[in-house]
Amino acid sequence: MGQIETSLHQSKKASEYSGSDSLDERVFAERIHILYGHTPVVLGGGVFVAFVTAAMLWATVSHSLLAQWVGLHLLLALIRGILAKVYFSTRRSGTGMRVRHWAWAYTVGAGISGVLWGSLAWLAMDTASLSDTMIVSLVLFGMIAACIGSHAPFVPSFIAYAYPAGGMLALRFLVEGGSLTLIGILGIVFLLPNTMYAVNLFRTIQESIARRFEREVLLADVQEKREESERANLDKSRFLAAVSHDLRQPLHALDLFHSSLKARLEHEDEQRLLGLASHSSQALGEMLGELMDIARFDTGKVTPEPRIVPLAPLLRDCTDEMRPLADEKGLDMRVRLPRKGCVDTDPVLLKRILRNLLSNAIRHTESGGVLVSTRMRDGWACIEVYDTGPGIAKEQLPYIFDEFYQIDNPERDREKGLGLGLAIVRRVSKMLGHRIAVRSRLGRGSCFSVAVPLCAVAEQCQPGDVEELFDAADVSGLFLVVVDDDRAILQGMRELLRSWGCEVLLAESGAELLAELTTHEYPRPDVLISDYRLRGGHTGLEVVSAVQAHFGVAVPAVIISGDVHPEVQKQVDQTGCCWLQKPVQDDELKRVLAELSQAAA
The missing domain is CATH 3.40.50.2300 (Response regulator)
Structure with missing residues (x-):
């Protein structure tokens, strides 16, 4: 009986609203909603069994008595059906919903139904007739067992139904005495395991609902945190985009003055100092450009324009553009151009990916060289950039595409950039639907790759689709x-x-x-x-x-x-x-x- 008392206490506690215990309130309300959700099956099944029972007893029991008993079942089913309809209407409106009252209203209806079924043992069961006794006993015990699942969300409703129905039957056997006394005792005992089962099922239902709500709360919290993070990221990007014009103005003027001074200075020391100033200005411009690119990608202000592009000229342009940087460090830059092949991509954005990968490889390689090669596989062109740099530790690989993440720059040396190059690669690759990958060995070097979809119709690919570099011409006299x-x-x-x-x-x-x-x-x-x-x-x-x-x-x-x-x-x-x-x-x-x-x- 301790389990029954505990269950009743939990049900009562859950039914009492508390402003500080909203989860228990939601769980209790959901349990009662499930309870009322079983109403059509409970009422329909009860009326059907009542008719079947009356039919089986029709030959031995007063017809008027059975008709009145079935009529009461119909009337009770009608009242409880109207009550359920009002409940669902009130729940949908969301106003004046006192769940505890609805729970006990359902329990009262279940109790009346239990009494009505239990009365069958006194009104229609002739203990001298074995057939009548078996029919009534089997019907009542069957109805009690069948109602466990529908009444388990609120155990008091099960007790209100099962105990009058089973208790009145057991009492009839005990009153008759004799050999029926043992059957009466067994009837009382029958109620106990069924009650235990109802309590266990109640706990399962309650825990399941609670876990579902806790999961919903957790997911809502995660969603809120993600939205806050996205808003903060967008705010950062909007800020960078908003100030970009003002930041670029003085930098643009500074570059113009550097360029005009370059043609006027004659002494070597002056040229060297101007070169250092120009180099710092260019580095600042590159950093600002990377910040602006991050802002543009995050705010969705870059729209890819894919088209069919021949791969070899595009790779040649990128490597030729980056070769002077490799020559400055004494690195050997080689490229293995594919003999044929066209890809479906935005050439401007793909060039940006390749420039960043090449720049990253050159920056972190002190000796040896950089190799660009292409492998065709399963409809994809896999462009690979190898370097003979120091390599990347396995535990650092998951973070190298994060913003501002740099492995070997704790002092934030501006010569090593801001740590945005690979972050831009990831954003642009995701935007284009291209796959990026990296593999590395410490002391041996790294290989970054980007997989670009091949074009199925090579004839559509014309070399002119790729932008060509123009040599600056003479502008004197303009x-x-x-x-x-x-x-x-x-x-x-x-x-x-x-x-x-x-x-x-x-x-x-x-x-x-x-x-x-x-x-x-x-x-x-x-x-x-x-x-x-x-x-x-x-x-x-x-x-x-x-x-x-x-x-x-x-x-x-x-x-x-x-x-x-x-x-x-x-x-x-x-x-x-x-x-x-x-x-x-x-x-x-x-x-x-x-x-x-x-x-x-």
Whole structure:
């Protein structure tokens, strides 16, 4: 009986609402919901068995008595059915839901049903008739056993049903006495194991519900933490994107001054100092570029544009671009180009992956060399970058693609970068759907690989799909117009462009430029250079449109900006202007100016 008392105590405790024990409240409410969920089966089955029982006793028991008994079952089933319907309606509305009252209301209905079934032993069972006694006994004991599963979510409802039904039958046998006394005692004993089973089933149900709710709470907490982490990451990325323009402005001006000074300094010591300053400026620009790339990838502002690309020219471009870095360290860079093969990828983003892998390999290799090779397997081109560096310990491999993670740079030496190169590789690879892998042995070197899907139709692949590098041409004698609201950048541009032999007209806004063009009879500029964002909410595209309207012809234009939003670059591309990202290297600017002027000529 101790288990029964414990179960009853737990049920009572669970049914009492407490503001500090919300989990127990939810578990109790769910148990009662399961209890009411069994109503259709309980009521339907009970009415069906009542009809069958009446039919079996019809020949020996008063017809009116059986009809009244079955009628009471129907009436009780109707009332309990209406009660269940009101319960479900109240639960859906979510207002005025006092679960404890609903639990005891169900228990009262179960108790009345138990009494109604138990009354059969006194009203319809003739102990002198073996058939009647067996029918009534089997029906009542069967109904008690059958109701365990449906009433186990709330044990008091089982007791309210089973004890009147079984107790009244056992009492009838005890009253009759004689040989039936033993059957009455066995009937009472029959109730005890069934009650124990109901209690055990109740505990199983309660624990299962509790674990489910705890799991839901845990998952909700994990989801909330993940969302907080994602929000923090997006906030970081938005911050980096927002300040990128302001950070790039002075850096762009600094690069312009360095480039203009380079042509004027004659002494070797001065050239060396300027080279060191330029190197530091370029390193800062590269770090800023990596931070901006992370921000663009995290905020979803980079959209891949996959197409069919021949693999060999793309690999050749990447290795030729990175070869000077290897030569500076005395490393041997080799590439094994595939004889044929085209891949389905975004060539710009794939080049970014390969540049980062090559740069990483060169940076961490002091002697030996770097090898780039390609293996074709199962519809994939696996591009592998080998190095003879120090290798990576096995326990460090899971972390090397994390942001700012560097194995051999505890002092945060800027010459070794920020630790973002491989983080960018992982982001871009995931964006493209390419697979990245790494294997390494300490003291022997490492191999990083990226698997790119091969193109099934090689005939669609044309060498011209890959961007070619252009050699900077002579730009002396060009008439260039520069518009920027930053005076330092204007001065740096003037000095740099004049050192190339160009004639330069400067303006801080479109209005100032138009006024100057209207006042003096300037010829059509060979190229117009403008910052994208200008004072007063104006843009460089508006300046380009106004200048072209002034001369009545198309004017080649370059838009330079520190914005990282792809929408801005898309707008520029749609106008036919050339887009350059700050800070701009002097050789890149010179190449673009030469191309635009030659195309216009």
